[in-house]
Each structure stands twice: as structure tokens, then as C-alpha cells.
Amino acid sequence: xxxxxxxxxxxxxxxxxxxxxxxxxxxxxxxxxxxxxxxxxxxxxxxxxxxxxxxxxxxxxxxxxxxxxxxxxxxxxxxxxxxxxxxxxxxxxxxxxxxxxxxxxxxxxxxxxxxxxxxxxxxxxxxxxxxxxxxxxxxxxxxxxxxxxxxxxxxxxxxxxxxxxxxxxxxxxxxxxxxxxxxxxxxxxxxxxxxxxxxxxxxxxxxxxxxxxxxxxxxxxxxxxxxxxxxxxxxxxxxxxxxxxxxxxxxxxxxxxxxxxxxxxxxxxxxxxxxxxxxxxxxxxxxxxxxxxxxxxxxxxxxxxxxxxxxxxxxxxxxxxxxxxxxxxxxxxxxxxxxxxxxxxxxxxxxxxxxxxxxxxx
Numbered sequence: 001x002x003x004x005x006x007x008x009x010x011x012x013x014x015x016x017x018x019x020x021x022x023x024x025x026x027x028x029x030x031x032x033x034x035x036x037x038x039x040x041x042x043x044x045x046x047x048x049x050x051x052x053x054x055x056x057x058x059x060x061x062x063x064x065x066x067x068x069x070x071x072x073x074x075x076x077x078x079x080x081x082x083x084x085x086x087x088x089x090x091x092x093x094x095x096x097x098x099x100x101x102x103x104x105x106x107x108x109x110x111x112x113x114x115x116x117x118x119x120x121x122x123x124x125x126x127x128x129x130x131x132x133x134x135x136x137x138x139x140x141x142x143x144x145x146x147x148x149x150x151x152x153x154x155x156x157x158x159x160x161x162x163x164x165x166x167x168x169x170x171x172x173x174x175x176x177x178x179x180x181x182x183x184x185x186x187x188x189x190x191x192x193x194x195x196x197x198x199x200x201x202x203x204x205x206x207x208x209x210x211x212x213x214x215x216x217x218x219x220x221x222x223x224x225x226x227x228x229x230x231x232x233x234x235x236x237x238x239x240x241x242x243x244x245x246x247x248x249x250x251x252x253x254x255x256x257x258x259x260x261x262x263x264x265x266x267x268x269x270x271x272x273x274x275x276x277x278x279x280x281x282x283x284x285x286x287x288x289x290x291x292x293x294x295x296x297x298x299x300x301x302x303x304x305x306x307x308x309x310x311x312x313x314x315x316x317x318x319x320x321x322x323x324x325x326x327x328x329x330x331x332x333x334x335x336x337x338x339x340x341x342x343x344x345x346x347x348x349x350x351x352x353x354x355x356x357x358x359x360x361x362x
Contacts, residue, residue, distance in 0.1 A: 020113060020135040023144045029132065030107035034100060038093075038110050038120045039138065047206030049109070049141055050214045055096050057089055057116045058082070079115070090123050097129070106131045113137035142206075145213040149242040153221045157247060158350070159229040159325070159333070160255035162192060162317040163262030166228045168343035169255070169350065173226050176347065179219045180226045186211050189235035192317065194281040196235055197273045208237050231324065252328065253350050254335045263307065263314055265341040271306045282313070289316055 021029065027049075035052040037044050040063040044054040058066060062085045070078035097106070106129050110116035113136045121131040134140060158166045158173075167184055174180040188202045189195040196202070203211065219225050229252060232244045239247070270278065278301050286294040293312050300309035325333065336353055338346050 019132045021107075021132050022135055023140045026107060026109075026132070026134045033103065033105050033107055034097075036097075036106060036108045036120075037138070038108055038116050043111065043138075046204055047138075047142075047210055049138070050211055052109075053100060055093050055120075057093070057110075057120055058085060062089075082115075086119070090120075093120065093123075094127060097124070104129050107134070108132075109134035109137050109141070111137050112139050141210075145209055146240070148213045148216060149240045151216075151221055153216070153219075153243075153246055154224050155227050155246055155250035156224045156354075157227055157229050157250050157252040158255065159252040160257060161262060161321045162314060163266040163341065164255045164257045165265055165341040165343050165346070166255065168341075169347050170226060170228055172343045172347035173350070176351065178226055178351075179223055181215060181219065183212075183228065183230055183234060183239065186215065187234040187237040189237065191230060191234050193285045194270055194273075194278070197270065197277055197281065202235055202237055205237060209240060212240070212243075248328065250332070252325075252333045253353065254325070254333055255346055255350070256335050256337045257341055257346075258339070259314070259318070261339070261341050263310060266310045266314055267306050270310070275301050275304075278309070282309075285316075289313075 035049055036055045037048050037052040038055060038057045039048075040056050040058055040060045041054060042060045043063075044052075044056070048054070062082075066078050066082050069081050106124060108117045108120055108124075108131055113134055117133045117137065121133055124131050158169055160166050167182065167190070170180050170182055174182075184190055184195070186203075186208060188199045190197075190199070202208070227247060227250075230239065230247070232239050279298050282289070282294060282297050282301070289297070289312075293316065297309045297312050300306070300312070334353070334357065336346075336349050338349055340346075
């Protein structure tokens with residue numbers, strides 16, 4: 001028992017001396033170095049600093065037990081319980097680090113910049129590592145993320161009804177050297193009820209926000225940032241309110257593409273998926289789509305009449321988009337007519353239009 005108290009005493013003393021960085025300095029100095037998240041696996045999965053590797057001091061079960069003792073008994077007994085797991089877990093941490101990096105400069109954080117990152121830093125110091133921790137931990141990073149959305153951005157919105165190939169236009173603009181922000185790529189979702197088809201699982205809301213913050217930091221807020229016109233909700237992901245407000249107040253370059261061309265594009269994109277998946281996606285919006293339309297779409301899918309099914313669905317989404325566009329300032333919506341969904345041609349149309357209309361921004 002005395003031995004365990006001695007370990008705690010040494011760890012606490014070291015924790016007071018360890019180099020604790022502000023979130024800004026932590027992110028700058030940790031670039032090109034390994035960032036270790038020493039929280040439990042479930043905490044890490046919920047949200048973490050992008051690029052950080054999870055090397056947990058406690059498993060989920062161990063953390064729960066330590067927390068229960070802390071709550072029901074005392075901090076001292078909780079720390080003693082933690083020491084029961086400390087030895088074997090530190091052996092695994094050292095083994096993991098040896099595989100992950102040959103460098104000796106590490107950056108570590110826990111939830112509040114407390115004992116977990118402090119204890120790990122102390123032990124790693126004994127093994128020759130130089131460890132910097134994040135002052136106030138992941139909590140300070142989350143505050144940093146949420147505050148970042150209020151910084152004014154020079155957004156330009158690529159608008160257009162469903163099937164206009166706006167995402168592909170965004171990709172062409174990026175290849176042309178323009179600044180772009182692809183929210184759908186970050187959300188792993190194309191936005192509609194069918195948007196999850198063929199996509200990997202979406203990140204958690206928290207991790208989406210973390211990734212979004214990092215993507216925005218790579219962009220110059222004083223220069224145009226092209227972004228696709230979105231509803232605030234992309235699948236299960238919500239665009240943060242401060243950013244959403246800026247998007248809604250930005251100028252929109254509206255690609256007006258004929259219905260028939262957009263229909264062909266939609267059939268090509270979504271017609272490849274299993275009919276049962278298409279039917280399940282349709283059922284998600286049956287209340288908004290209406291009983292008769294839903295019944296027709298499901299029957300068309302069952303009969304293999306993809307164009308008929310997507311005709312009904314596209315008509316529904318067009319009404320939704322018209323409603324959303326009508327809620328924008330009409331003086332900020334600039335319509336460009338295009339004959340097709342060819343992304344390269346439409347990107348050129350947009351850039352040429354911008355050179356004439358907003359020469360000072362390009």
C-alpha cells in the first residue's frame with residue numbers, strides 16, 4: 001500500500017512540472033509528431049483531435065470502475081484502484097509507441113489535462129520520451145473547435161437542384177486551384193434520403209465538427225471558399241449554426257440545369273444500387289413524399305422502372321429546393337443556365353461568370 005502511495009506522490013509532483021501547452025501551441029508544435037489520446041476507447045471514438053492515435057491508459061470497463069469508486073468513495077481510493085491497472089497498461093502503451101514511432105517527442109492529452117495524461121507523461125519520461133500535454137485537455141480543444149466557426153469566412157455557394165452534379169463541380173474547382181470545402185465528403189453522405197448509399201459510416205457529430213475545424217484552418221478566410229448548397233442536416237450530421245448562418249448569407253451561384261439532364265444523372269448515380277436499398281431510402285421520406293407518390297415509387301422500383309421512380313423523387317426534391325431558395329436573399333442568388341451536368345463545363349461557366357461579376361474576388 002505504501003508503495004502505491006509513493007507512486008501516486010511522484011506522479012502528482014511530475015504532473016505539476018510537465019510542460020502543459022495551450023491548445024494553439026499544442027496544435028502548432030505537435031505538427032509532424034505523434035499525438036496520443038490516452039482516454040478510453042469509447043471516449044476516443046466519440047470524438048478526438050484529428051490525427052491523434054488512441055493509446056488508452058484505461059479500458060472502458062476500467063475507467064467505469066475507477067469513476068464509480070471516485071463518485072461513491074473517494075478520489076484517493078479511485079487513484080489506488082487505477083494503480084491496479086497501471087502496470088500492465090503502461091507496458092502495452094510502451095509497446096504500442098515503439099511500433100508507432102521512432103521519435104522521442106510526443107504530445108498527449110486526456111479529457112481535462114489531469115491525472116491520466118500526467119501519469120502517462122511521467123512514465124514515458126522514464127523511458128526517454130519528451131512529452132508535452134494539452135492544458136485543460138480535450139475539453140479545451142472542443143472549445144477551440146466551437147469558437148472557430150464564428151470566424152467570418154468568404155463563402156461562395158455552388159447552388160442548383162438535386163442531380164446538378166454540384167459535388168463534382170466542387171471537385172473540378174479544387175483541381176483548378178480554388179479553395180473548396182466539401183461537407184458531404186466529411187459527413188460521408190450525399191445529403192438526400194439516398195445519400196448514405198455506397199458511403200462508409202458517417203462520423204459522430206462531434207468528430208465531424210473536429211474535422212470541419214481542421215479543414216477550415218487550411219483555408220484562407222479572406223479569399224473565396226467554394227461550398228455546396230446544403231440543408232443544415234446532412235444525413236445524421238448537423239452543420240454548426242454559426243457556419244450555417246454564414247452559408248445562408250453568402251452569394252449563391254445557381255446552376256440551372258434542365259430536369260431531363262438531372263434525371264439522367266440521378267438514374268446513373270443511384271440506379272446501380274440494390275432495389276431493396278432504394279425502396280428503404282424511399283420509405284424514410286414517405287410522410288413528406290405523400291402516400292400516393294410513395295406507393296408509385298416503390299412499385300416503379302419493384303418493376304425496374306428506375307427512370308419513372310426517380311422522376312417522382314426528383315420532382316419532390318425540386319419543390320423542396322425551390323422552397324429553400326425562396327428563403328434566401330434574392331439579390332444574392334445569381335443564376336447560370338447550363339445545358340448539361342458536365343462538371344468541367346459547369347465549373348468553367350461559374351469561373352467565367354465570377355470573373356465578370358466579381359472580378360475583385362477571384
